[in-house]
Amino acid sequence: MPAPIRVLTAVPICDGHDSAINTINLEFIRHGVEVVYLGYHRSVGDIVRAAIQEDVRAIGISSYNGGHSEFFGAVVDLLRKKGADDIKVFGGGGGTITHDDAAMMKRKGVDEIFFAGTSLEEMVEFVHQHYGKARRKRARPKSPDQELAHKLTDIEDRAANLTALSARVSKAGSTRTDPAAVRTKSPRAARVIGFTGPGGAGKTTLIDELVLRFLNKNRQSRLAILSHDPSVVGRGALLGDRATMINSQNDRVFMRSMATRGQAGGLSPATHDCLALLARSGFDYVIIETVGTGQEAMPFQKNGIVDLTVLVMNPDYGSRLQLQKIVMLDLADVVVVNKSDLQRARTAHTEIEQRLEQNRRDQQLIDTVAKRHRDPGVDRLFDLILGGRDGALQRQSGSDRPRTSQRDVPTKKRRKR
Amino acid sequence: MSKLGQVVEAVEKYNKFVLDQVRRARTDEPFGRDLLGRWNDIKAKIPITRAPTGLPLPRLALPEIDEPGEIARYLFGEGLPGEFPFLNGAYREMYLEPIREVESFEKNGESKEKKTGKKIPQVEEPTRLFSGLMLAEDTNERFHYLTRHQRTHRLSTAFDGPTLYGIDSDADGVFGKIGEGGVAIDTVEDMMRLYDGFDLGSPNFSASMTISGPAPIIMAMYIAAAKRRFGPKVVPRLRGTIQADIFKEVQAQNETIFPIEPSLRFLTDMVEFTTREMPRWYPISISGYHIGEAGSTPVQQAAYTLSNGFAYAEMFVTRGIPVDQFGPRLSFFLDCGLDVEYIALARVSRRIWAIGMRDVFGAGPKAQLYKLHTQTSGRSLIAAEFKNNLTRTAAELMLAYMNATNSCHSNSADEPFTTPSEEWIRLAAHGQAILLEESGIFKHTMNMLSGSPGMKAVERAVEAAILDEFREIERIGGVLAAVEERYQRSQIQNAAHKYEQQIYDGTRPIIALNKYRNGSDDIPEVKLARTPRKKQQLQVDRLAKFKKKNADKAKRALDKLAAIVERGENCFPALLEAVEVCSLGQITGRLQDVVGRFRPMV
Incomplete structure (x- = not known):
């Protein structure tokens, strides 16, 4: 069975009309397509960057607010400029795009424009027919990001x-x-941070807030994000994290969205190798986010590449007894209670604190409200991750200078076990 | 319990009160007699009017009842037009012809000219004209064209995409969007051009601005432009409406630029300023229209609009703005489509709002009014055989006026493909004139179509469904909590999906689309209004000049604004200063640095 078709969909800048694209996304997914959804109000630069990093077969743009000729044209031009014109462009805009507009857009290099009245079946059929065949031999990548994406x-x-x-x-x-393809032993500079936790705990928002801090802290540093969404074998998936991660749409962030393609446990069959590759591709940090996980999940345990594991919890986990069943509470280096503005958050903090004490390890517990701009809890988590980074460097350089705090490098202990 | 939960209780309590009054009127004889006397007085005072054919009619139609219980049910349960709980209308008379001929007719023309030397209308024209295209001067020209035959100038302004998202025309990748779908506004100078030639301080002028995310900045620009043209004394005389509805943006329309909480804070800053300094301004238009257009059911539309309204009221009260000060400055905006609920949707909304404002917020009579602007449904219009859209819009107009809307906009039939063209705009406006001025349906008698058994049945069903929605939102923890967990958004999307499914499987007939098709799906050849590149370039050039001219001053103004926002003070006065020297995008950018950007909900 060939790998599913990957396409990226988006709504142009200054356009919030997302109901058509939401419907189309669902239809694509139903018919085996993996859709990286970028969201609405997205610039040409954001769309092209994402398409190259995700290495999709095509970009579908849904435009209802005018200016489509320029916008579609600009996407095609930028793809060409970046040496990524093997990524095709299609789209639609109900009645706002006339036949004359469409003809002009096609001359500019757009594959297809769907008009009002086109059935969803026709669109799905088009995508399968035009983007379903195996790729021909690819041109030499024009940039390191593109090479990595390939x-x-x-x-x-x-x-x-x-x-x-x-x-x-x-x-x-x-x-x-x-x-043989796994080269985890090779030297690497990146510090790998793994985020896991139940669906809806706010992992994606939390990571995006950390990214903003990374980008502001050091004007040169680069990051990679490997994000996961669930799918079953042979079906499509909605890879929607980019729509939420507004700060991560940046030239200094390389992001890749993956579907789990039937594998249980929160990661994809290809995760291990992709992560290994990212870890030695010159990034300062690599962040990996699992799908929303269940109580038994321990996605990073066998992996060995992850330096720091963060479990993100929602205060609403149910009864206290439920905490005993969450395996990651034993394994995580840092536990975050996100949404700590919710009523239950204080109780949750106390109960989780007690639960962690049983482990007798230096696990950190941090309360955050990731949705809040400049949240002090997220600042603390960020400092902790940076502190760990220093620790990692010290380990590498063999320095035996005393670390500022043992608590800053919780990973060390786990390594020994 | 949040205020919304209290509103549910208040409506239930009021309904019980009405039943108690009915019972009392039947058992307590003096009370019943009293009611009957009052009823007879009301009837006796109703003037008689005459249709052009000479047919005499009462100016107010009342149910034919003479039993005290039923009189109580009517007076307390519905209220006369203009009386609590305002089911039949916010005002005693709406859409009616001036009284001029009432007595004179009786006296055979004797006193005819005495009263009507000059025809002064009792109510203003309810027609509103929505426009916005290309650059400020182009929209200005359109405004002058549209109002050339009108006594009052009520201008409704649409903005282009970059403006709606608070960014400048020179922002990366927006060039093609400049002036598309609305007018491009970057600076106070654009704002001066936009309303050039209109007397902003005149009682006959009002401006309506359909913008929410950057509303406080645009509002500040409007005030600054007015001051530049007419001096500072014009400020308290300014009339108009700015949409500024953040909740519905997050629930349905996706034009939010700051996170929810700072967005609400900036809104409250603006409301605090306008209620104090601009007593004739409507600083928020609580809008169900976009919720309806995004695909909600009519009940969801009414319920979310009302609950958003109550949430705003709660917020303003918390800020310390007196309810009787802001209450009369709230207005509402609903969609009117063809579903049966629209027979009474606004009527029921008006009643619930009045009860909630009076009994939960302690509002006086003027702050109880649900003042409504209606627009016919854009979503109901389709491209296939698009001239049918005239009929759809006409039927929707009929429903809107049966609900006693205070003002109304009728959509152009060509809307499915483009910014409406002049020909179809004119036909849409004529639709209203034909209904209100040419036909006798609304101009002779108030309550002409109120109170039919069918309408009452719809009212009861719709009210119960709205209260159910309130209970659900209350269960989640109130409007803000529900918004944050995407409750309304999910409900709307689900309803939209069902609607499409019904069109697809034919259970929802759309004529010429899934029923009585003629087979051709081609978009008719309609001339599209597009902004020429030259104009777009002009806008970018003008903006560059403005930025260059004000570079130093802009930096200082932005620093001051940021400091005030950091300190948590009301930032509106600082915005008023900033717009003199900063562009919309500069201000948005700086505010986003301080409070963050809106994270879309997917």
Whole structure:
């Protein structure tokens, strides 16, 4: 089974009409397409950057607020300039785009414009027909980001093929990729931070707020984000984190959205190799976000690449007994109670604190309100992560200078276990 | 319990009160006699008018009842037009022809000229004209064209995308959007051009500005432009409306630029200023229109609009603005489509608002009024055989006036493809004139179509459904909590999906689309209004000049504004200063540095 088609969809800048694209996204997903949804009010630069990083086959743009000829044209031009014209552009805008406009947009290089009255089936059919075939040999990448994006696609495709193969050979087949491709031992500079936790705890918003702090703190640093959304084998997925992560749409952030493609546990069959690649690709930090996980999940345990694990909790986890069942509470280096403005947050903090004390490890517990701009709790988490970074550097350089605080490097202990 | 929960209780209590009055009128004889006497007095005072054919009619139609219980049910449960709980109308008389001929007719023309030397209308024209295109001077020209035959100048302004999102025309990648779908406003100088030639301080002028995210900045620009043209004394005389409805943006329209809480704070800053300094201004138009257009059911539209309104009221009270000061300056904006609920949607809304404001917020009579602007449904209009849209709009207008809307906008039939063109705008406006002035449906008698058994049945069903929605929002923790957990957004999206599904499976007939199709789906050849590149470039050039001229002053003004916002003070006075030397985008950018950007809800 070939890897699913990946497309990126978005609504142009100064346009909030997202009801059409929401419907179309769902229809694409139903028919096996993985949709990276960028959201509404998105600039040409944001769209093209995302498309290249995600290495999608095509960009679908839904425009209802005028200026479409210029906007679609600018997207095509920028793709070309970036050497990414193998990424195609299609779109629509109900009755706001006339036949004359569409003809002109096609001359500029747009593949197709759908008019009012086009059925969803026709759109799905079009995407499968035009973007479903295997890629021809690709031109040499024009930028490091593009090269990285291509390599990530190769890893994902290979994992998809292996999954299909192992499914055919043995129902109980492992979805692990070829061990030879894993090069975790190679030297790397990036510090890898793993975020996990139940759906709706606010992981994505929290990460985006941290990204804003990273970008402001050091004007040169670069980050990578590997984000996950669930999907089952052979079906599509809505990869929607970018729509929420407004601060992460930045040239200094490389973001890749992945569907789990049937693998349980919060990550994708290709995660391990993709992460390994990102970790040695010159980023200062690599952030990995799992899908919303259940109580038994321990996504980072076997991985070994992750330096610091952060469990993001919602104050509404149910009874106190539920806490005993959450495996990650034993394993996480940092536990964050997000949405700590909710009524239950104080109780949650106390109960989780007690739960962590059982572990007798230096686990950190931090309360945040990620949705709040400049939240002091997020500042604390950020400082903690930076502190850990210093610790990691010290370890590498073999320095035995006393660290400012043992609590700043909670990962160290876990490593020893 | 939030105020919304208290509103539910207040309406239930009021309904029980009405039933108690009915019972009392039937059992307590003096009380019943008293009511009957009052009823007879009311009837006796109703003037008689005559249709052009000579047919005599009462100017106010009342139900034919003479039993005290039923009189109580009517007077307390519905109220006369203009009386609590305002089911039949916010005012005693609306849309009616001037009284001039009432007595004179009786006296055979004797006193005819005495009273009507000059025809002074009792109510102002309810027609509103929505416009905005290209640059400020182009929209200005359109405004003059549209108002050339009108006594009063009520201008409704649409802004282009960059303005709605608080960014400048020179921002990256927005060039093609300049002047598209509305007028481009970057600076106070644009604002001066926009209303050039109109007397902003005159009672016959009002400006309505359809903008929410950057509303406080645009409001400050309007005030600054008015001051530059007419001096500072014009400020208390300014009339108009600015939409400024943050909740509905987050729930439905997606034009929010700051996070919810600072957005609400800036709004409250503005409301605090305008209620004090500009007593004739409506600083917020609580809008269901966009909720309806985004696909909600009519009940959701009414319920979210009302609950948003109550949430704003609660916020303003918390800030310390007296309810009788801001209450009369709130207005509402609803969509009117073809679903049966629209027969009574606004009537029920008016009643719930009045009860909630009086019994929960302690508002006086003027602060109890649900003053309503209606627009016919844009979503109900389709491209296929688009001339049918005239009929759809006409039916919607009929429903809107049956609900005693205070003002109304009728959509152009060509709206599915473009910014309305002059021909279709004129036909849309004529639709209203035909209904109100040419036909006798609304101009002779108030309550002409009120109170039918069917209408009452719809009223009861709609009220119950709205209260159910309130209870659900209350259960979640109030309007703000529900907004943050995307409750209204999800409900609207779900309803929109069902609506599309019904069109698809044919259970919702749309003529010429899924029923009685003629087979051709081509968009008719309609001339589209597009902004020429030259004009877009002109706007960018003008903005560059403005920025260059004010560079130093802008920096100081922005620093001052940021400091005030950091300190948590009312920032509106600082905004008034900033707009003199800063562009919209400069101000938005600086405010976002301080309070953050809005994170879209997906």
